[in-house]
Amino acid sequence: AQKVTQAQTEISVVEKEDVTLDCVYETRDTTYYLFWYKQPPSGELVFLIRRNSFDEQNEISGRYSWNFQKSTSSFNFTITASQVVDSAVYFCALRPNAGNMLTFGGGTRLMVKP
Amino acid sequence: DSGVTQTPKHLITATGQRVTLRCSPRSGDLSVYWYQQSLDQGLQFLIQYYNGEERAKGNILERFSAQQFPDLHSELNLSSLELGDSALYFCASSVATGGGSGTEAFFGQGTRLTVV
Numbered sequence: 001a002q003k004v005t006q007a008q009t010e011i012s013v014v015e016k017e018d019v020t021l022d023c024v025y026e027t028r029d030t031t032y033y034l035f036w037y038k039q040p041p042s043g044e045l046v047f048l049i050r051r052n053s054f055d056e057q058n059e060i061s062g063r064y065s066w067n068f069q070k071s072t073s074s075f076n077f078t079i080t081a082s083q084v085v086d087s088a089v090y091f092c093a094l095r096p097n098a099g100n101m102l103t104f105g106g107g108t109r110l111m112v113k114p
Numbered sequence: 115d116s117g118v119t120q121t122p123k124h125l126i127t128a129t130g131q132r133v134t135l136r137c138s139p140r141s142g143d144l145s146v147y148w149y150q151q152s153l154d155q156g157l158q159f160l161i162q163y164y165n166g167e168e169r170a171k172g173n174i175l176e177r178f179s180a181q182q183f184p185d186l187h188s189e190l191n192l193s194s195l196e197l198g199d200s201a202l203y204f205c206a207s208s209v210a211t212g213g214g215s216g217t218e219a220f221f222g223q224g225t226r227l228t229v230v
Contacts, residue, residue: 035218044116045204045221091157100145100170101159102219 002027004094006105013082014113021077021108023092029053031097034068034075039107040088048090051075082112117141118222120205126228132193135225137205139186145169145208146188147219148180152201163188195229202226 003026013019025034036048049059051068059066063080079086089109093102117140127133139146148160150173159172163182174180177195182188192199203226206219 037221042223043202043226044223045206046116047218047220050218093157100147100162101172102147102149102157103159104157106156 002029002094002096002103004092004103004105006090006092006108008108009106010109010111012111012113015084016081017112018078018080019082019110019112021079021090021092021110023075023077023105025073025075025092025094027073027094027096029096029098033095033097035093035095035102036066036075036077037091037093037104038088039091045091048077079110082110084112084114086110087112116220116222118205118207118220120203120222120225122225123223124226124228126230127195129195129197129229131195131229132191133195133227135190135192135203135205135227137188137190137207137222139188139205139207140220143207143209143220144186145210145219146182146186147206147208148174148188148190149204149206149221150201151204151224152198155201157204160190192227197229200227200229 005024032053034051038046065078067076089107091107092105119138144165147162151157160174162170180190202224204224206221208219
């Protein structure tokens with residue numbers, strides 16, 4: 001069975017602060033894929049990143065960065081210099097190599113205050 | 115804009131009724147997935163179709179069914195609706211069926227269903 005845990009249900013920061021969203025997963029697969037999605041107040045799910053289990057390099061995209069640590073089964077997401085537009089619910093998800101469905105975490109609601 | 119189109123955006127209906135949600139995948143995508151997002155269950159996978167055939171089933175109730183048509187659009191049918199079926203229903207699409215390709219799924223804006 002697969003499981004994704006996002007222990008932080010809600011985080012509130014002030015604009016320009018850095019914030020890290022935690023994601024811990026459980027799987028018996030040796031090959032799998034991890035994802036982050038953003039759900040802004042408008043409701044759609046926006047794809048942010050995909051990472052496969054063989055690639056433990058950290059990734060940076062603008063103000064966003066991801067830290068994948070297989071040894072601790074974590075795939076954390078950091079937003080640097082947060083902005084009000086970053087306010088959203090962020091979901092971490094896991095997909096097995098041989099399957100197609102995404103298992104989502106419960107989401108973390110990020111509120112960035114001006 | 116993800117390229118995945120879902121209609122309608124909002125739907126209000128009474129208990130016991132039947133509704134159909136429609137999804138048009140991104141151009142070129144053969145896989146369509148349906149997910150349900152509710153307050154108590156979170157985001158849950160319901161079912162996947164690939165090129166017209168059912169490929170995977172998740173926590174989909176027997177009252178719910180789906181199909182994918184030759185033009186690759188998909189419909190999710192919800193019948194004998196109950197109050198607890200109120201949720202945001204997402205459709206997503208991807209190029210491949212999975213199985214190692216690692217292709218990400220792109221989600222539509224969702225259909226918000228309210229059962230009263």
